[in-house]
Amino acid sequence: MFSAICQFSKFGVAVPIRNKEASTVAKALIDNVFLKWGLPHEVLTDQGSEFEAQSLNELLKLLGVAHLRTTSFRPQGNGACEVWHRTLNMMISKVIAENQRDWPLWVPYVTFCYNATTHSATHFPPFFIFTGRLPLWNIDLVLPDTEVTDLKLPEYAAGVINRLNQASKLVRSHLRAAAQTASKWYNNKAKVKTFTCLLSTPLCGQVSKMAVILLHSGTGG
Numbered sequence: 001m002f003s004a005i006c007q008f009s010k011f012g013v014a015v016p017i018r019n020k021e022a023s024t025v026a027k028a029l030i031d032n033v034f035l036k037w038g039l040p041h042e043v044l045t046d047q048g049s050e051f052e053a054q055s056l057n058e059l060l061k062l063l064g065v066a067h068l069r070t071t072s073f074r075p076q077g078n079g080a081c082e083v084w085h086r087t088l089n090m091m092i093s094k095v096i097a098e099n100q101r102d103w104p105l106w107v108p109y110v111t112f113c114y115n116a117t118t119h120s121a122t123h124f125p126p127f128f129i130f131t132g133r134l135p136l137w138n139i140d141l142v143l144p145d146t147e148v149t150d151l152k153l154p155e156y157a158a159g160v161i162n163r164l165n166q167a168s169k170l171v172r173s174h175l176r177a178a179a180q181t182a183s184k185w186y187n188n189k190a191k192v193k194t195f196t197c198l199l200s201t202p203l204c205g206q207v208s209k210m211a212v213i214l215l216h217s218g219t220g221g
Contacts, residue, residue, distance in 0.1 A: 022053030
């Protein structure tokens with residue numbers, strides 16, 4: 001399955017694919033991201049062979065999209081996408097059949113529900129950040145319309161732009177607060193360890209001591 005997520009809005013994209021060939025991934029990226037939502041400034045991927053293929057890199061180069069890569073064997077480098085995978089797998093597991101063969105049918109439904117739900121980091125649904133409005137659902141068609149409908153097109157467009165600008169400011173503030181909370185949580189696990197290194201100088205043959213303080217995360221050592 002091809003998956004992508006916007007780092008700012010947390011808008012997720014998930015598309016079932018038959019294989020991980022570079023041509024298949026490139027087509028999924030173009031059809032479901034570029035042609036629907038436009039070109040991003042940069043794309044962050046892992047170092048899988050499907051993303052390192054010359055054809056995909058040449059395509060990104062021609063489109064003017066910078067290709068960034070995570071560190072090998074370091075999934076934390078693309079943490080937003082990893083969290084998106086975890087959430088997607090958890091949601092799909094609640095609706096698939098016992099034989100688990102119908103999961104491709106549920107991917108678009110689960111993705112829509114995710115994008116229409118308020119995100120814990122941004123405090124806004126990803127759909128709203130992308131479009132400036134909430135998606136309509138059956139309850140919206142049943143209830144009476146309370147919005148002003150006599151607005152002209154320029155007034156409506158100005159209102160959407162104003163809502164998006166205000167939402168962007170709030171999202172940046174909320175993301176900054178979420179990053180500080182995550183940093184504080186991670187730093188609480190870090191332990192200060194002191195090592196004594198014996199350094200021998202080749203010129204005078206003397207031995208000097210140097211105390212090195214390192215922040216070590218995890219157990220052991």
